[in-house]
Amino acid sequence: MPGRKAGSTSLEKELPSPVSVPVGLVLALTLPVSLAVLWKFSLPLLAVSVLGEEAVQRVTDVAFDLAAHFTSPCPVWIPHAERRWLQQPSDRQIRRVSNISRREFVMVVNRGEPVIITDAMQGWESLNRFDCDYFIKTYPTAEYFDWQKGHKIRFGDIPTVYGGDPDSWKCASGYFDTFWDTNMKAAVDWLAQVPEPYFLPEGSLTASTAGHVRAPMMTGFLGTPGTGVSPHLDETCETFMTVQFSGVKNWSLSWPEVHDGKLRWSPPMVFTLNPGEIMLWYVGMRHHTEVVSGCSLSFSYRFSTPAPMNYFEKLRNALQSFPQEEIRKLFAETKAMDVDYAEHCEVNRHGDRVHLS
Numbered sequence: 001m002p003g004r005k006a007g008s009t010s011l012e013k014e015l016p017s018p019v020s021v022p023v024g025l026v027l028a029l030t031l032p033v034s035l036a037v038l039w040k041f042s043l044p045l046l047a048v049s050v051l052g053e054e055a056v057q058r059v060t061d062v063a064f065d066l067a068a069h070f071t072s073p074c075p076v077w078i079p080h081a082e083r084r085w086l087q088q089p090s091d092r093q094i095r096r097v098s099n100i101s102r103r104e105f106v107m108v109v110n111r112g113e114p115v116i117i118t119d120a121m122q123g124w125e126s127l128n129r130f131d132c133d134y135f136i137k138t139y140p141t142a143e144y145f146d147w148q149k150g151h152k153i154r155f156g157d158i159p160t161v162y163g164g165d166p167d168s169w170k171c172a173s174g175y176f177d178t179f180w181d182t183n184m185k186a187a188v189d190w191l192a193q194v195p196e197p198y199f200l201p202e203g204s205l206t207a208s209t210a211g212h213v214r215a216p217m218m219t220g221f222l223g224t225p226g227t228g229v230s231p232h233l234d235e236t237c238e239t240f241m242t243v244q245f246s247g248v249k250n251w252s253l254s255w256p257e258v259h260d261g262k263l264r265w266s267p268p269m270v271f272t273l274n275p276g277e278i279m280l281w282y283v284g285m286r287h288h289t290e291v292v293s294g295c296s297l298s299f300s301y302r303f304s305t306p307a308p309m310n311y312f313e314k315l316r317n318a319l320q321s322f323p324q325e326e327i328r329k330l331f332a333e334t335k336a337m338d339v340d341y342a343e344h345c346e347v348n349r350h351g352d353r354v355h356l357s
Helices: 003-014 020-052 053-071 079-088 104-112 132-138 156-161 184-192 309-320 322-331
Strands: 095-097 116-117 143-146 151-154 174-178 217-223 226-233 241-253 254-257 262-263 269-273 279-282 286-303 345-349 353-356
Touching: 053 079, 079 184, 079 226, 104 309, 132 156, 132 286, 151 156, 184 217, 226 241, 241 309, 254 309
Parallel strands: 095 116
Antiparallel strands: 116 279, 143 151, 143 174, 174 217, 217 286, 226 286, 241 269, 241 279, 241 286, 254 262, 345 353
């Protein structure tokens, strides 16, 4: 019997001691944290030290773009690199004003100050009428260029292409111009239902850069939630006025600035434009849009008088203080086709009017 007892004692010594409950809890809590630290900090730091920060960021951007490609219901319209840039916005807030006088409006434009005028569309019957559904039913033969499909689609064909239920029009987004042959008849009706805002000096929308009378330069935009336009630059010297009829849309604006002796884009000023509001932006401003709710319908007008004289002079002086290659590199970041376009903008006087041409 003593032998059996001794053997039993030997076996017990070979078995591992049970882990106490407190120690187990500590291990259970710290292991996920340790793995998270390894994944979030240690591995990225190791990758940066081996490959370099820029290379790691490129790989990360590609990974996010691939993930979005396979998980998003719509084609990826904004690369992760641009999304990352937008997630580091400026502290500057766009100013929202109402009951602005024409004199104050001219001063705002002269400074080149982006501004939202909240009461600009009060009393417009079209504000309560114009939306995506109205355009589809009222102007079925008019066309817009669908960014996702890569070709023009008639408004009346949107339910067929994207589904009959307005909630299923996912991915529908694009622009339409008044001067297209298919849109000219409808454009007469569009323009007739959009009065000139009360703050605009008379003739602002119909004066060309040479001082001649012309039809208003208007482009329409249609987009469903989750669609938009990646940060880009409109290569024109004129001032833009966007009229938001329906849907809620996020915007960003940035412009060339000198920081630590280098020419760069300012941190983006990010804001929201609501139905019934009008927003202004100017030559040389990089911008993006993204529909956040409702089907967005908006018009953008271009005008050359009054002109952002003070802003333009500062912009030109900043650009002229850097080599041409650096300026071209800056504008190339916006995928601009004409990286020298800003050089062709000049202030011209015609009687008592000031124009950019």
